[in-house]
Amino acid sequence: MRAILAIVISGGLALVAGAAPRAVSELAALIDAAPAGTTVVVPPGEYHGRLRIDKPIVLDGEGRATIDGGGEGDVIEIACAGVTVRGLRIRGTGKDVSSEPAAIRALAGETTIEDNQIDDALFGVDLREAPNSVVRRNTIRGKDLEPGRRGDGVRLWWSHGCVVEDNRVDRTRDLVFWYSEDLTVARNHVTGSRYGLHFMYSHSTEIVGNELTGNSVGVYLMYSNRIRLTGNVMTNNRGASGYGIGLKDCDDITLEGNALLANRVGLYIDNSPSSVDSAGVIVRNLIAFNEIGFLATPNTHDNRISGNAFVENEEQAATNGRGDLARNTFSADGAGNFWSDYAGFDLDGDGRGDLAYEPRSLFSSLMATQPNLRLFVHSPAQQAVEFTARALPELRPSPMFTDPAPLARRPALDLPTGTSERSAWPMATLGAALVGGAAMVCLALTRDGRLHVGERRIA
Amino acid sequence: MSAVPQTVAIESNPRRRSYAGGALAFARREFRDAMSSRWFLLYTMAFSALAVAVSFMSLSGAGSQGFAGFGRTTAGLLNLIMLIVPLMALIAGAGTIAGERERGTLLYLLAQPVSRTQVILGKYLGLALALVCSLCIGFGVSAGALAWRAGGVGLGSYATLVGMTCALALAMLAVGTLVSAMSRRTGVATGVALFVWLALVFLSDLGLMAGSILFKLRVQEVFGLGALNPLQAFKMSVIVSMNASLDVLGPAGVYASQAFGEGLPWLLGSVIGAWTIVPLAVAVGAFARRGSV
Numbered sequence: 001m002r003a004i005l006a007i008v009i010s011g012g013l014a015l016v017a018g019a020a021p022r023a024v025s026e027l028a029a030l031i032d033a034a035p036a037g038t039t040v041v042v043p044p045g046e047y048h049g050r051l052r053i054d055k056p057i058v059l060d061g062e063g064r065a066t067i068d069g070g071g072e073g074d075v076i077e078i079a080c081a082g083v084t085v086r087g088l089r090i091r092g093t094g095k096d097v098s099s100e101p102a103a104i105r106a107l108a109g110e111t112t113i114e115d116n117q118i119d120d121a122l123f124g125v126d127l128r129e130a131p132n133s134v135v136r137r138n139t140i141r142g143k144d145l146e147p148g149r150r151g152d153g154v155r156l157w158w159s160h161g162c163v164v165e166d167n168r169v170d171r172t173r174d175l176v177f178w179y180s181e182d183l184t185v186a187r188n189h190v191t192g193s194r195y196g197l198h199f200m201y202s203h204s205t206e207i208v209g210n211e212l213t214g215n216s217v218g219v220y221l222m223y224s225n226r227i228r229l230t231g232n233v234m235t236n237n238r239g240a241s242g243y244g245i246g247l248k249d250c251d252d253i254t255l256e257g258n259a260l261l262a263n264r265v266g267l268y269i270d271n272s273p274s275s276v277d278s279a280g281v282i283v284r285n286l287i288a289f290n291e292i293g294f295l296a297t298p299n300t301h302d303n304r305i306s307g308n309a310f311v312e313n314e315e316q317a318a319t320n321g322r323g324d325l326a327r328n329t330f331s332a333d334g335a336g337n338f339w340s341d342y343a344g345f346d347l348d349g350d351g352r353g354d355l356a357y358e359p360r361s362l363f364s365s366l367m368a369t370q371p372n373l374r375l376f377v378h379s380p381a382q383q384a385v386e387f388t389a390r391a392l393p394e395l396r397p398s399p400m401f402t403d404p405a406p407l408a409r410r411p412a413l414d415l416p417t418g419t420s421e422r423s424a425w426p427m428a429t430l431g432a433a434l435v436g437g438a439a440m441v442c443l444a445l446t447r448d449g450r451l452h453v454g455e456r457r458i459a
Numbered sequence: 460m461s462a463v464p465q466t467v468a469i470e471s472n473p474r475r476r477s478y479a480g481g482a483l484a485f486a487r488r489e490f491r492d493a494m495s496s497r498w499f500l501l502y503t504m505a506f507s508a509l510a511v512a513v514s515f516m517s518l519s520g521a522g523s524q525g526f527a528g529f530g531r532t533t534a535g536l537l538n539l540i541m542l543i544v545p546l547m548a549l550i551a552g553a554g555t556i557a558g559e560r561e562r563g564t565l566l567y568l569l570a571q572p573v574s575r576t577q578v579i580l581g582k583y584l585g586l587a588l589a590l591v592c593s594l595c596i597g598f599g600v601s602a603g604a605l606a607w608r609a610g611g612v613g614l615g616s617y618a619t620l621v622g623m624t625c626a627l628a629l630a631m632l633a634v635g636t637l638v639s640a641m642s643r644r645t646g647v648a649t650g651v652a653l654f655v656w657l658a659l660v661f662l663s664d665l666g667l668m669a670g671s672i673l674f675k676l677r678v679q680e681v682f683g684l685g686a687l688n689p690l691q692a693f694k695m696s697v698i699v700s701m702n703a704s705l706d707v708l709g710p711a712g713v714y715a716s717q718a719f720g721e722g723l724p725w726l727l728g729s730v731i732g733a734w735t736i737v738p739l740a741v742a743v744g745a746f747a748r749r750g751s752v
């Protein structure tokens with residue numbers, strides 16, 4: 001009996017101890033006691049305070065421990081190489097952008113940060129000169145701040161050879177990569193942020209299978225060369241810039257098998273490639289349902305654009321400013337791109353249109369030099385302008401570019417599936433409600449034959 | 460259909476009827492007349508067929524990615540709506556008073572124990588209800604097609620589109636009613652309504668485009684003048700509801716989003732509201748003055 005009582009009391013004490021927040025110094029003591037290279041399992045519970053790790057250990061919360069920084073500065077700082085932080089819930093960084101407080105800041109390489117859940121953080125994971133590190137399967141959510149005052153979900157600074165994969169990031173500024181080379185950035189899912197993936201002076205990287213939805217820009221590469229983007233999905237990136245993919249002064253970029261859907265601009269190219277002897281390769285992408293499929297500065301040249309499907313973009317291709325895209329190649333080995341608005345035909349059945357695809361929309365060319373006219377897109381007046389240009393050929397502008405061998409059928413692109421399908425029932429219900437409501441009103445008002453005032457008409 | 464027995468049912472106890480009740484009786488009469496006329500059936504069928512066709516065309520090829528381009532569908536529907544709906548509403552409104560003046564039936568109506576304001580407001584209300592029913596049937600059928608082909612994408616935007624289209628129809632009906640109240644003959648009223656349609660759909664926008672280029676108008680001027688057109692206000696409010704911003708409309712749209720922010724939908728809605736209330740008020744005044752002549 002006494003033994004049972006003792007067990008109950010100690011169990012209750014343990015529960016109380018587990019629920020009440022403890023000081024991080026308890027954790028620091030555990031780490032001090034552990035030999036280098038061992039695993040420290042954090043006892044379940046909530047810890048308050050800021051932690052500094054300066055010994056190569058594995059710190060494992062097993063998903064049951066929380067560290068709350070209390071809204072001041074960084075939460076965890078990793079000061080030596082070879083540290084792993086895993087399975088922790090981390091929250092409560094400071095929020096002053098100028099001091100850049102982070103949930104986890106690594107100042108040395110060979111760091112592994114995985115399976116953590118980071119909330120209420122100005123910066124999520126910040127790697128400073130931390131080469132060969134891994135950031136994997138973390139969930140990162142920023143603070144509820146206006147975009148201009150947020151920090152980066154993940155930031156790499158002079159950290160070569162890192163792997164950033166399978167993270168889910170919501171409502172931060174960017175996942176940004178500064179001066180970092182030979183990276184693998186794969187299968188991350190970024191929503192509600194400014195730039196999903198942002199590369200600055202970071203070369204030789206693979207960007208694979210990421211999903212970037214509802215940001216201002218999906219992927220923005222700046223001054224970064226030799227980057228391959230494959231199998232990424234960019235959906236609904238709108239707002240101030242609103243690009244699925246943006247390239248600024250980048251050389252030797254390869255975009256292959258990406259899906260750019262319903263962005264303001266699918267692919268935006270600003271002066272890329274910028275060097276004389278380099279080229280951009282844009283092949284087998286699906287660029288669909290964007291306001292502008294492909295937008296480029298008029299000086300853009302030396303991109304090979306082939307085997308892509310340009311489907312139902314409001315404007316398939318455009319320049320921002322007077323000029324054309326004629327110095328790019330729109331076909332390779334006799335095969336061009338699929339354009340959903342291609343009006344030609346394929347009589348010889350070789351899968352290529354017999355007439356070249358030459359976009360020469362009068363309204364597009366007007367908008368290139370008179371951006372204010374964009375106010376009138378989606379209106380009958382725009383159609384009237386296009387109709388006039390078709391009727392009076394002398395008004396037609398010269399073609400913006402020529403695709404000599406447009407694909408007659410939409411290519412079967414091996415693309416990742418995008419947004420998951422939603423149930424059709426709400427829409428069907430709305431339809432039924434509209435028809436049913438109208439029918440009921442009609443019936444109710446015309447049912448009985450009595451008119452209360454007057455009559456229909458005098459014969 | 461038009462061979463309905465011409466019953467005459469005089470109100471049994473006119474003094475009991477309230478002011479609104481009198482107007483509602485006219486609304487009901489107008490609604491029934493609209494329902495039994497062929498043009499109404501024709502418009503409903505044409506609008507439904509076109510809406511379904513546009514939805515299908517916009518969605519062709521969208522399925523393989525599990526992604527439906529609702530934005531594209533809306534863009535297609537927008538163009539259709541901006542052409543057809545004002546035409547429907549203006550012509551329907553143009554016929555309402557002038558037609559009865561021409562036939563002489565208006566004298567009979569005005570002999571009833573109701574005021575002229577009640578008559579014209581009742582007529583407007585009845586036609587408005589008929590138009591909204593017609594649009595709802597078209598949108599309902601189109602929603603069915605969308606659900607079948609694309610799943611439940613963009614439900615909220617679609618509902619907004621339906622609501623804004625009804626608002627646009629009410630505004631254009633008010634303009635049509637005004638034209639009708641000031642015309643003696645249906646032919647004249649219809650002609651004027653057609654010209655108003657042409658002006659709102661094409662001439663004002665094309666003129667503003669030309670003006671913007673010739674006089675190098677600033678963004679705020681282009682936006683302000685553009686948004687005065689109820690059709691453009693309608694288009695912009697649909698786009699705002701879909702994208703939460705007008706950035707797809709270029710610099711003028713970005714300016715509007717930044718300058719008015721959250722208030723932009725209200726601003727655009729009040730433009731359409733003004734296009735409803737002002738013509739209707741003028742029509743009531745004109746009808747009170749002119750009566751059956």
